Amino acid sequence: MPVALHPTGSGASRRELIPGRAAQMKEAEPQEHLVIFTLGNECYGVDIGDVWEINTMQEITRVPRAPHFIEGVINLRGEIVPVMDLRKRLGLPARPADQKSRIMVTKTAHNRLGLIVDSVREVLKLPASLIKPTAELGTLIDESFVWGVAHKDEQLIVLIDLQGLFDADEHEALDTMEAV
Amino acid sequence: MNHYDLTSDEAEVFFEEANELLESLDRDLVGLEKSGDDATLHRIFRAIHTLKGAAGSVGHDSMALLAHAAESLLEKVRNHESSVSTQMANVLFQVVENLRIFLDDVLADRPAQVDVAALIEDVSALMGMAQNVASDVASDSPPDQMLSHLPTVDDSGFVVIEDGLKSGLNLLVVYAEADMTGIAPLARLLQMYMHLEQVAQIIVSSPTGDALEQGQGAGNLAAVVMTDMVRSELEAELSNIFEIAAFQVADLSSAPQLLRPQEEKSGEVLPVAGETTETLLDDEQIVERPMEAAPQRETSPALRTVRTSVERLDNLMNLAGELVTNRNRLFNIYEELSHLLDEEQRTSLNDTITHMSSVTDQIHDEIFKARMQPIEFIFNKFPRFVRQICQEMGKDVALVVTGQETEVDRSVIEQIGDPILHLVRNGIDHGIETVAERLAAGKAAQGQLSLNARSEEGNIVVSIADDGRGVDAEKVKNKAVALGLITQEESMQLSYHEAIDLIFAPGLSTATEISGISGRGVGMDVVRNNVQRLSGSVVVHSVPGQGTSFELRLPLTLAIIPTLLVEVGSQVFALPLPNVTEIFKLDPATIQYVRGRETAYIRGGVLPLVRLAHLFEEDMAALDDFTERSKKGAEKGAGGDEAGAYVVSLSYRDVQMGVIVSRPLGKQDVVIKALGYPINKVQGLTGATLLGDGRIGLIIDISALISMATEANAIQSHRLAKA
Structure with a gap:
C-alpha cells in the first residue's frame, strides 16, 4: 500500500514550508523535516515537501530511447509517472530491486517522478544545527546535489537537493535539444 | 488574484466567456459596417452589455466605463438617433481592442494598463455630446421631478442591488403618473406594477404592490427594479399601458447611491454582501419575487448549454476509460462464474452486462463529442x-x-x-x-x-x-x-x-x-x-x-486518437490508425534482404520492414547487434523465431513501411497522456496511454519513426558498405 504523505493532495513545496519554519524559530531551533532512504550502505535525506508518497515496487513499462537512468513509466492510479533509478542517476552501481526497494514518488516542477531507492527508513525531524556543509565530508555521489550532511545516532545522512537534481536534468535536456 | 474579484475556479469560465464575446464582436462589427441589420446590432449591444456586467462584477472600473460608453453609443444607433459610419466602426473596434487589453489585465491580475479617457471621449463625441464620462453618467440621472419621488432603499435592498449589478443586471428606476381623468387610474398603475413584476425584480416600490391592489396611492408609482433590460427596452415594454399620463425610466446602475435615504447619500460605502443577507431573507416586503421566477427573455442558444472546464472533460474521459476496463473485467468474471448459475441467472446477468456495456460505449462517445468544438x-x-x-x-x-x-x-x-x-x-x-x-x-x-x-x-x-x-x-x-x-x-x-x-x-x-x-x-x-x-x-x-x-x-484531436494496439514482446504500442494501411501475417519466406535491409515482397511491391524493438535501441551496439542478426537471418534464409509474427503496414505521406510486431491487439481510441519530464522529449513517441487492463501503451509518432528508420538504414548501409 502506498504511504500517503500528503493525503489532502497539496504537497507542500519547500517555499510553503518557510513560514512554518519561521514560526518555529521563535520557540525552538529550526528543524528540517526529512524522508530518510538508503542506497547501498549510505543513508540519504530529502525534504519531505518534495515527496508525494512512497510505494512498493510495481510493474514498470520500459520507455525506449529514454535516458539510461529512466527505468520507464508506472500507472499511479491512472496517472502516468516516469520512474528514475536514483542509483543510476547518482552514478552508483546498479542493483536489482528486492523486497525492500521502494518507489519514492516526488514532485518536480512539471509532474510527479518516481525514484527507485533501496529502502525507505523513516521520516525524521532534524535540528538544523546538526547539519554541516558538504565540504567537510566526502560521499560516493556527485556532490553538486548535496546540500548538507548530518550525523544522527552514529549514522551519516547525506542531504540531497532533489529540485536541483531535476533542474540539472532539464538543462541538460535543453542543451541536447539545442545541439540538435 | 488580488486586483480583481474573481476566484480561480470562476476565472476559466469567465475568460472563455469574455473571449467568445470579444470574438463575436469582431465578427459582428464587420457585419454591422457592411449591412447594419438589427439582429447584428442587437448581438453587439448584448455582448457589450454583458462585458460591462462582467467588468463590473470583477471590479475593473475602466473596462466597465468603456463598455458603458460604447453601450450608450450603440443605444443611439439602435434608436436610430445615429447611424453607423466607418468612423464609428473604427472607434468601436478600438473599444473592443481595449476591452481585450483590459481582459488581459484581469487575466494577469494587474492594474489597468491603458488609459481610455480619450477613447471614451471619442465615443461620446460620436454620440453628439462632447462630454466626458462623468457627465455621461450624470445624463443617466433621473430628472428632478423623479428625484423627488425617488424611493429609498435600505441595506438589505442594497445587497440585492449589488448582487444584481455584479451579475450584469441594470438598476432602473421607473416613475409613472396615472392619467387621473381616465377610468381607473390606480388600476393602470397596478397594471404597470404587475407588468414590471414580470420583466424585472422589484426592489422597492412606492406605493407597494399590496397598497395598489387595495386601491391606495396618490396616482403615481415609483419603483426601483433590477432587470437585464436596458433603459430603452424597459421603456418600450411599459409604453403599451394605457392611460398613463407620464412615465420615465432612468438608469441608476452607475449611481445606486442616489437611492440611499437622504441623510446618508453622500459618500456612503455600500454594505458588504454577506453582512446583511440574513435580514434579507426575512424581509419579504422588499424582495417581492425571487429572481429564478423572472421570465427568461433571452432565448439565445447560450441558455441551452452549460460551461465546463476542459480538465473536467479530460477527467470524464479517463473515467469512461476505466468504465471500459471494468466492463471487460465483468465479462471475464461472467465467463468464470457462468457454470455456477442457472439459466435464468445467466441470462439476467448477461443482459445486464451487455446493457451496461453499450451504455459505457455511449458515455465514451458523448464525452468525446462534448470535447469537440x-x-x-x-x-x-x-x-x-x-x-x-x-x-x-x-x-x-x-x-x-x-x-x-x-x-x-x-x-x-x-x-x-x-x-x-x-x-x-x-x-x-x-x-x-x-x-x-x-x-x-x-x-x-x-x-x-x-x-x-x-x-x-x-x-x-x-x-x-x-x-x-x-x-x-x-x-x-x-x-x-x-x-x-x-x-x-x-x-x-x-x-x-x-x-x-x-x-x-x-x-x-x-x-x-x-x-x-x-x-x-x-x-x-x-x-x-x-x-x-x-x-x-x-x-x-x-x-x-x-x-x-x-x-x-x-x-481532428490531439488528445484522443484512434490507434491500432500491437504487442511487441510484452510491451504494448499504439500505432495511429490513419497511418495503418494493412495488417498481415509475416511469412518468413517472403523476407528479402535488400542491401542488408529486411523487406517484404507483397503483391508485386516491396515493403521495407523495421522491427520496433530494434529501432528503439538507439546505441550503436544494439545497431551492430541488429546488423549481425540480420546477416544471420540472411544466412539462414528465414528467421524461424518469427513464426507467428505480424507485419503492420504504415504509410506516412509518400513513404510506406512495414513494422514487425508480435501480434495486433485491436483497434482502440486512446487518450494521449504526456510522458512527463524528463522523458517528454523522447524521439519517436507521442505519449502514452492507459490500457483497459491497467498496462501502459506507448503511442508511436509515425513521422519520427519513419525518419528514425531512414537514419538507421543509412547508418546501417554505411556500415555494411564498409564491412
Missing part, C-alpha cells in the same frame, strides 16, 4: 483581422469563410489559430496585389481571400487561398541560392512546385516587417515546423497570376 471559434476573429490588415496596407480584400461548422477537438483549437493567422496575413501581405496592380492585370479591384475548413480522413484540413499574384518561383529560387540553401545547378533542376515549396525553408520568408497587427511576422519555416510538431502538414499550391493556396492538415 466548431472551428468557428478561430475563424471568428479573422473578419476583423483582415479588415485591419487591409486598412493598414491599403488593400481591398473580401474574406470568404466556409466550413466554419467543422468540428475539432479542443486541443486542436488551441494550437491551430496561430498558423492560420500567419498564412492569412501572408496571403494579404504577399499574395494579393494593390488595387492599381489588380486593375492593370485585368482583375477585379477587390481581392479575395478564402478560408475553408473541412474534415477528411480523421484530419481537419484548413485551406487559405488568395486570388493574388501567385508565388514567383524565380524569385524564390534566387533567394534560396543567395542564402546558400541550394546551388545554382540544383535550382535549375527544380519543378515549379518544388521551387515554391522552398518558401518553407528557414530564412527564406522572414522578410515581413514588425507590424502592429500581429507582432513580428514569423517565417513560413516556423509555421511548417509548428504544424509538423502537431503531426500535421502544410503544403502550398500556386498558379502565377492567379493566386496561392495553403493547405493545413491537422488531426
Whole structure:
C-alpha cells in the first residue's frame, strides 16, 4: 500500500514550508523535516515537501530511447509517472530491486517522478544545527546535489537537493535539444 | 488574484466567456459596417452589455466605463438617433481592442494598463455630446421631478442591488403618473406594477404592490427594479399601458447611491454582501419575487448549454476509460462464474452486462463529442483581422469563410489559430496585389481571400487561398541560392512546385516587417515546423497570376486518437490508425534482404520492414547487434523465431513501411497522456496511454519513426558498405 504523505493532495513545496519554519524559530531551533532512504550502505535525506508518497515496487513499462537512468513509466492510479533509478542517476552501481526497494514518488516542477531507492527508513525531524556543509565530508555521489550532511545516532545522512537534481536534468535536456 | 474579484475556479469560465464575446464582436462589427441589420446590432449591444456586467462584477472600473460608453453609443444607433459610419466602426473596434487589453489585465491580475479617457471621449463625441464620462453618467440621472419621488432603499435592498449589478443586471428606476381623468387610474398603475413584476425584480416600490391592489396611492408609482433590460427596452415594454399620463425610466446602475435615504447619500460605502443577507431573507416586503421566477427573455442558444472546464472533460474521459476496463473485467468474471448459475441467472446477468456495456460505449462517445468544438471559434476573429490588415496596407480584400461548422477537438483549437493567422496575413501581405496592380492585370479591384475548413480522413484540413499574384518561383529560387540553401545547378533542376515549396525553408520568408497587427511576422519555416510538431502538414499550391493556396492538415484531436494496439514482446504500442494501411501475417519466406535491409515482397511491391524493438535501441551496439542478426537471418534464409509474427503496414505521406510486431491487439481510441519530464522529449513517441487492463501503451509518432528508420538504414548501409 502506498504511504500517503500528503493525503489532502497539496504537497507542500519547500517555499510553503518557510513560514512554518519561521514560526518555529521563535520557540525552538529550526528543524528540517526529512524522508530518510538508503542506497547501498549510505543513508540519504530529502525534504519531505518534495515527496508525494512512497510505494512498493510495481510493474514498470520500459520507455525506449529514454535516458539510461529512466527505468520507464508506472500507472499511479491512472496517472502516468516516469520512474528514475536514483542509483543510476547518482552514478552508483546498479542493483536489482528486492523486497525492500521502494518507489519514492516526488514532485518536480512539471509532474510527479518516481525514484527507485533501496529502502525507505523513516521520516525524521532534524535540528538544523546538526547539519554541516558538504565540504567537510566526502560521499560516493556527485556532490553538486548535496546540500548538507548530518550525523544522527552514529549514522551519516547525506542531504540531497532533489529540485536541483531535476533542474540539472532539464538543462541538460535543453542543451541536447539545442545541439540538435 | 488580488486586483480583481474573481476566484480561480470562476476565472476559466469567465475568460472563455469574455473571449467568445470579444470574438463575436469582431465578427459582428464587420457585419454591422457592411449591412447594419438589427439582429447584428442587437448581438453587439448584448455582448457589450454583458462585458460591462462582467467588468463590473470583477471590479475593473475602466473596462466597465468603456463598455458603458460604447453601450450608450450603440443605444443611439439602435434608436436610430445615429447611424453607423466607418468612423464609428473604427472607434468601436478600438473599444473592443481595449476591452481585450483590459481582459488581459484581469487575466494577469494587474492594474489597468491603458488609459481610455480619450477613447471614451471619442465615443461620446460620436454620440453628439462632447462630454466626458462623468457627465455621461450624470445624463443617466433621473430628472428632478423623479428625484423627488425617488424611493429609498435600505441595506438589505442594497445587497440585492449589488448582487444584481455584479451579475450584469441594470438598476432602473421607473416613475409613472396615472392619467387621473381616465377610468381607473390606480388600476393602470397596478397594471404597470404587475407588468414590471414580470420583466424585472422589484426592489422597492412606492406605493407597494399590496397598497395598489387595495386601491391606495396618490396616482403615481415609483419603483426601483433590477432587470437585464436596458433603459430603452424597459421603456418600450411599459409604453403599451394605457392611460398613463407620464412615465420615465432612468438608469441608476452607475449611481445606486442616489437611492440611499437622504441623510446618508453622500459618500456612503455600500454594505458588504454577506453582512446583511440574513435580514434579507426575512424581509419579504422588499424582495417581492425571487429572481429564478423572472421570465427568461433571452432565448439565445447560450441558455441551452452549460460551461465546463476542459480538465473536467479530460477527467470524464479517463473515467469512461476505466468504465471500459471494468466492463471487460465483468465479462471475464461472467465467463468464470457462468457454470455456477442457472439459466435464468445467466441470462439476467448477461443482459445486464451487455446493457451496461453499450451504455459505457455511449458515455465514451458523448464525452468525446462534448470535447469537440466548431472551428468557428478561430475563424471568428479573422473578419476583423483582415479588415485591419487591409486598412493598414491599403488593400481591398473580401474574406470568404466556409466550413466554419467543422468540428475539432479542443486541443486542436488551441494550437491551430496561430498558423492560420500567419498564412492569412501572408496571403494579404504577399499574395494579393494593390488595387492599381489588380486593375492593370485585368482583375477585379477587390481581392479575395478564402478560408475553408473541412474534415477528411480523421484530419481537419484548413485551406487559405488568395486570388493574388501567385508565388514567383524565380524569385524564390534566387533567394534560396543567395542564402546558400541550394546551388545554382540544383535550382535549375527544380519543378515549379518544388521551387515554391522552398518558401518553407528557414530564412527564406522572414522578410515581413514588425507590424502592429500581429507582432513580428514569423517565417513560413516556423509555421511548417509548428504544424509538423502537431503531426500535421502544410503544403502550398500556386498558379502565377492567379493566386496561392495553403493547405493545413491537422488531426481532428490531439488528445484522443484512434490507434491500432500491437504487442511487441510484452510491451504494448499504439500505432495511429490513419497511418495503418494493412495488417498481415509475416511469412518468413517472403523476407528479402535488400542491401542488408529486411523487406517484404507483397503483391508485386516491396515493403521495407523495421522491427520496433530494434529501432528503439538507439546505441550503436544494439545497431551492430541488429546488423549481425540480420546477416544471420540472411544466412539462414528465414528467421524461424518469427513464426507467428505480424507485419503492420504504415504509410506516412509518400513513404510506406512495414513494422514487425508480435501480434495486433485491436483497434482502440486512446487518450494521449504526456510522458512527463524528463522523458517528454523522447524521439519517436507521442505519449502514452492507459490500457483497459491497467498496462501502459506507448503511442508511436509515425513521422519520427519513419525518419528514425531512414537514419538507421543509412547508418546501417554505411556500415555494411564498409564491412
